Amino acid sequence: MDSEDFLSCHGKSIFCLTRYDSFIFPQTHNSFATSDAQFALAVSHLTGLEEQWGGGIRAFMLDTHHRNEVNTTPEDVRLCHDTGVLWPCALGEDDAEEWLRTLKYLMDNATGDVVTLKFESYVPSPHLEYLFNITGLKDRAYSHVLGEPWPSIGDLVLQGKNLVVFQQSHNDDYPWLHGSWSHTWETKYEMEEENDMNCRVDRGDGDQTVWVLNHFFKNEFGTPDPSKSIWANDYQTIINRTLECWEEVGNKPTLFAIDFWEEGELVNATISLNQMSHWTDEVPERS
Numbered sequence: 001m002d003s004e005d006f007l008s009c010h011g012k013s014i015f016c017l018t019r020y021d022s023f024i025f026p027q028t029h030n031s032f033a034t035s036d037a038q039f040a041l042a043v044s045h046l047t048g049l050e051e052q053w054g055g056g057i058r059a060f061m062l063d064t065h066h067r068n069e070v071n072t073t074p075e076d077v078r079l080c081h082d083t084g085v086l087w088p089c090a091l092g093e094d095d096a097e098e099w100l101r102t103l104k105y106l107m108d109n110a111t112g113d114v115v116t117l118k119f120e121s122y123v124p125s126p127h128l129e130y131l132f133n134i135t136g137l138k139d140r141a142y143s144h145v146l147g148e149p150w151p152s153i154g155d156l157v158l159q160g161k162n163l164v165v166f167q168q169s170h171n172d173d174y175p176w177l178h179g180s181w182s183h184t185w186e187t188k189y190e191m192e193e194e195n196d197m198n199c200r201v202d203r204g205d206g207d208q209t210v211w212v213l214n215h216f217f218k219n220e221f222g223t224p225d226p227s228k229s230i231w232a233n234d235y236q237t238i239i240n241r242t243l244e245c246w247e248e249v250g251n252k253p254t255l256f257a258i259d260f261w262e263e264g265e266l267v268n269a270t271i272s273l274n275q276m277s278h279w280t281d282e283v284p285e286r287s
Contacts (some may be wrong), residue, residue: 009112009153011056015274016112016154020164021209023153024242024270025116027059027257028052029216030224032094032106037111039092042083043257044216044224049099054108056267059116059255060103064088064096064123074130077123080156083223089121100135107140107163116181116255118212119167125174141165141176146183149211167221180204183255186212187245193217194231199245211247213253224259233264239272239283248278 009016030044037048045052052060061176065088067076077096080089081087107115121128142161144150156162178184185204191214193199204211204230215238231237238256246252252273254256257267270287275284 002183007112007157008155009114011112011271012272012275017152018274019110019152020114020150020156020250023253023254024252024273025059025113025114025255026057026266027061027116027118027212027255027263028057028082029061029062029160029214029257029259030063030259031057032062032099033081033092035218037092037094039087041091042223043079044081046260046262048094049102049148050106052261053103057261059118059257061118061120061257062096063088064119064121064128066123066285067093070080072123074123074127077127078132078255082122097131100131100137104137107137112157114153114164117166118255119165119177121167125171125177127169128177131173132165137163138176143175144178145175153277182208184208184210184212188216189214189216190220191217193228195280197241199248203280206275209251210254211249211252212255212257213242214257215241216257226260226263229258229260232258233258235265235269235286237264238264238269241275242269242273243279243283 007016033039033042033044034048035043035046062079063081064077065080066072067078067089070089077222078089079096079099082088140163142164164176166180168180170182181204185201185208187205188202215232217232219225240280271287274282
């Protein structure tokens with residue numbers, strides 16, 4: 001690079017040198033289940049993709065189902081959340097193709113950012129591939145070879161492969177749909193109070209360097225709790241829990257997942273943490 005060249009990743013040029021598995025991405029749990037989208041139950045956020053993106057969220061958890069038991073074509077894939085009541089899409093849905101088209105537009109109009117999608121998918125892999133092809137996102141999808149080092153944020157950006165996708169099961173025919181439990185692991189996700197939190201492997205391969213720190217709480221009815229998110233999403237709460245798990249696990253979480261992203265300072269906390277090379281470093285001033 002000559003003196004006229006400049007590359008910024010997630011707002012800072014230094015982040016371009018950070019490996020994907022050494023960077024913390026702010027992530028929304030059930031990103032689509034919002035008040036804006038008029039979900040009737042188990043609302044996880046007030047605002048949808050465009051607002052989340054504008055607020056700095058770059059990783060999204062998505063649940064895919066077919067519209068109903070009859071309409072099961074690739075065109076019928078919806079973003080719905082299974083609450084155990086009726087068909088998953090009966091109490092709220094978002095069009096998966098439209099959601100991904102919006103993401104494509106946002107990515108096309110931003111530079112230097114890597115995006116992660118983590119699917120809890122109940123549709124066949126070919127149906128997901130159809131959606132990624134028709135929306136144009138497939139060209140951006142990175143394929144990681146298990147056991148090889150993850151590339152840097154800057155390399156992914158420069159290669160135009162700045163979209164990393166995970167789903168529960170791995171299929172060799174779709175190498176870009178990385179198996180969540182073979183390529184990653186995650187902490188406990190069924191939590192009601194602070195004492196439920198830990199840094200241990202709940203699902204996945206604990207030997208992997210990419211991992212998810214789940215940090216969202218439900219109420220006694222099993223639905224996301226906005227009042228608990230006030231404490232959970234506080235800047236210092238996020239810093240403290242990340243440092244604790246960083247020390248215990250040995251490396252930073254790659255994805256920090258919350259409900260009600262509008263509360264607190266997840267993005268500012270991850271910016272501070274991403275400037276640290278070790279958990280004992282002094283925490284930078286918040287942005």
